[in-house]
Amino acid sequence: MNDNSVYAAIGGEPTFDRLVSGFYAQVPGDDILGPMYPADDMEGAANRLKWFLMQYWGGPTEYQERRGHPRLRMRHHPFPIDRAAAIRWVELMENSLALIEEETIPPVYRHMLRDHFERVAAMLINMPD
Ligand code: HEM
Incomplete structure (x- = not known):
């Protein structure tokens, strides 16, 4: 693991746990x-x-070891992702980010995370409006 990573700067696995749990808590409803x-x-x-997120931001490469190459577009192919779905995905992630205090994720990192979520979500759209 790289100590200069975003992963380390925002508190490592416990922070990613919170981010992802906060996201998934909203999904079923x-x-x-x-x-x-x-x-x-x-x-x-x-x-x-x-x-995936821990690996992307410079943490342990567990995703690669367990799942191989991410191939996110291919892996999302079975799901009907239009613009509304991509916007919603980012919204739920924003809600989760908002629950994590600024001492843990300072604004500059918050920006980087949001920007990545938005770019990847847009790339995963596979259905017209
Ligand atoms: C655009 C809206 C999106 C929708 C509707 C969506 C939906 C889904 C669904 C239904 C799954 C299957 C859940 C599972 O069993 O693993 C999934 C998996 C996954 N998604 Fe998304 N997703 C979206 C955006 C994103 C974004 C922005 C990222 C990354 C920043 C992402 C990363 C992943 C990863 C890493 C997996 C697991 C892939 C695997 O190893 O099988 N998704 N997504």
């Missing part, structure tokens, strides 16, 4: 996203997203 996620494996889904 969400009218757009709820039906897409596996109701019987929300914990698995939460882990996969957490491993």
Whole structure:
């Protein structure tokens, strides 16, 4: 692990745990996203997203070891992702980020996380409006 990583700067795994748990806590009740996620494996889904984000931001490479290359566009192909779904995904992540105090995730890192979420969500759109 790289000590200069964003991963380390924002508190490592406990912070990613909070971010991803806060996101998934909202998913089952969400009218757009709820039906897409596996109701019987929300914990698995939460882990996969957490491993991916930790790895992306310079933490342990558990995602690679367990899941291989991310290929996010291909892995999202089965889900009907239009612009509204992408916007909602980012919104739920924003809500989760808002619950984490600024001492843990200072504004500059908050910006970087948001920017990444927005870019990836836009890239995953696979259905017209
Ligand atoms: C654009 C709106 C999005 C929708 C509707 C969506 C939906 C989903 C669904 C339904 C799954 C399957 C859950 C599972 O069993 O793992 C999934 C998996 C995943 N998503 Fe998304 N997602 C979106 C955006 C994103 C973004 C922005 C990222 C990354 C920043 C992301 C990263 C992942 C990862 C890493 C997995 C697990 C892939 C695997 O290893 O199988 N998703 N997503």
